[in-house]
Amino acid sequence: VEPFELRIQSPGRILFGAGVSGRLATVVGELGGRKALLLTDQGLSRTGLPQGLCVGVAAAGIPCELYDQLAGEPDEATVDRASERFRAGRFDFVIGVGGGSALDTAKAVAALGTGGSVLAETYGKNTITREVGLVLVPTTAGTGSEATPNALFIDAHRTKQAVISPHLLPDVAVLDPSLTLNLPPRITAATGMDALAHCVESWLSVNGNALSEAYAYEGVRLVAGSLETAVANGANLEARGNMLLGSLLGGLALTIAGTTAVHALSYPLGKRGVPHGVANGLLLPRVLEFNRPASEERLAALAPAFGLPVADRAALGEAVVRRIQELLVRLPVSKTLGEVGVEAREIPAMAAESLLNERLLRNNPRSLSQEEAEGIYRRCL
Numbered sequence: 477v478e479p480f481e482l483r484i485q486s487p488g489r490i491l492f493g494a495g496v497s498g499r500l501a502t503v504v505g506e507l508g509g510r511k512a513l514l515l516t517d518q519g520l521s522r523t524g525l526p527q528g529l530c531v532g533v534a535a536a537g538i539p540c541e542l543y544d545q546l547a548g549e550p551d552e553a554t555v556d557r558a559s560e561r562f563r564a565g566r567f568d569f570v571i572g573v574g575g576g577s578a579l580d581t582a583k584a585v586a587a588l589g590t591g592g593s594v595l596a597e598t599y600g601k602n603t604i605t606r607e608v609g610l611v612l613v614p615t616t617a618g619t620g621s622e623a624t625p626n627a628l629f630i631d632a633h634r635t636k637q638a639v640i641s642p643h644l645l646p647d648v649a650v651l652d653p654s655l656t657l658n659l660p661p662r663i664t665a666a667t668g669m670d671a672l673a674h675c676v677e678s679w680l681s682v683n684g685n686a687l688s689e690a691y692a693y694e695g696v697r698l699v700a701g702s703l704e705t706a707v708a709n710g711a712n713l714e715a716r717g718n719m720l721l722g723s724l725l726g727g728l729a730l731t732i733a734g735t736t737a738v739h740a741l742s743y744p745l746g747k748r749g750v751p752h753g754v755a756n757g758l759l760l761p762r763v764l765e766f767n768r769p770a771s772e773e774r775l776a777a778l779a780p781a782f783g784l785p786v787a788d789r790a791a792l793g794e795a796v797v798r799r800i801q802e803l804l805v806r807l808p809v810s811k812t813l814g815e816v817g818v819e820a821r822e823i824p825a826m827a828a829e830s831l832l833n834e835r836l837l838r839n840n841p842r843s844l845s846q847e848e849a850e851g852i853y854r855r856c857l
């Protein structure tokens with residue numbers, strides 16, 4: 477029996493269910509919010525969804541202003557601008573609505589709060605606290621950002637930086653699958669592969685424990701069972717609900733166990749403009765194949781979560797990798813580096829960059845050299 481010690485890190489409260497976003501105003505009021513800034517990205521703002529939530533909060537007597545000047549992956553300037561707006565408007569509450577980028581920005585703006593800090597001063601672990609109320613409302617099922625103490629940003633040197641603190645966890649996570657019904661198939665597929673990667677990587681991480689395994693296993697079961705349905709029939713509320721729960725479980729699992737070489741190898745692709753979920757999706761089966769010699773039994777134990785028959789135990793690890801590869805092939809996402817416009821001559825540089833992610837690579841069941849990282853990328857060409 478493996479001993480472990482765990483400090484529970486989770487959103488203070490989780491609301492899940494179709495329609496729960498209708499309780500947003502009540503939630504903000506219960507937390508003492510008197511003037512809320514709702515942060516979202518431009519793309520989502522065009523759908524009118526965040527405006528509807530903001531109007532609902534305002535109708536309950538809590539002034540709510542929309543700030544939608546977020547686009548793509550969050551960088552320092554974007555976060556600092558949003559933070560300036562928060563201070564200038566004398567807000568006391570942050571609501572984050574959107575995908576991982578919007579939620580990460582909202583987490584940082586709430587933590588920067590009314591103090592004088594800028595984002596660049598907060599990189600690293602346990603550098604911040606938070607006095608401002610924070611509610612997160614994910615509208616994609618992928619990042620699980622609503623359930624992690626991490627927020628990722630691009631710094632002035634175009635390098636990915638992490639802020640990690642339990643204070644980045646929201647007071648309340650509001651998970652309403654009806655908000656995800658209109659996500660286009662490509663976004664559903666890419667973000668869903670990110671959620672699957674979080675669950676599978678947490679399951680294989682050498683730093684997992686019984687709790688992260690429970691989260692990860694159930695997350696795999698939900699995502700593997702519903703991703704294709706959610707892509708093919710976006711209006712299927714049950715599939716959307718399973719995806720959103722799977723994404724939440726992925727966030728809870730990776731908070732404990734951490735992601736592994738899949739995410740380490742995916743960051744250099746993100747730097748080259750490949751969407752996070754697409755990068756993780758195309759890397760996932762290739763990295764698992766590389767990890768197999770060190771994780772065959774762990775992989776095999778995931779077979780039932782993928783709905784695979786467990787008759788032939790010897791071949792189960794391989795069957796799990798094949799199942800993920802088949803899923804990738806059937807989904808409307810890019811499957812190769814060629815399709816995402818990354819050329820073979822960039823591989824040595826990308827491999828070197830991926831090895832800088834020691835925080836993630838130390839969770840991986842197999843150590844990774846420059847040559848091996850290059851080899852994985854080459855199999856993705």
Ligand SMILES: [Fe+2]
Pocket residue numbers: 619670674739752756
């Ligand atoms: Fe991710």
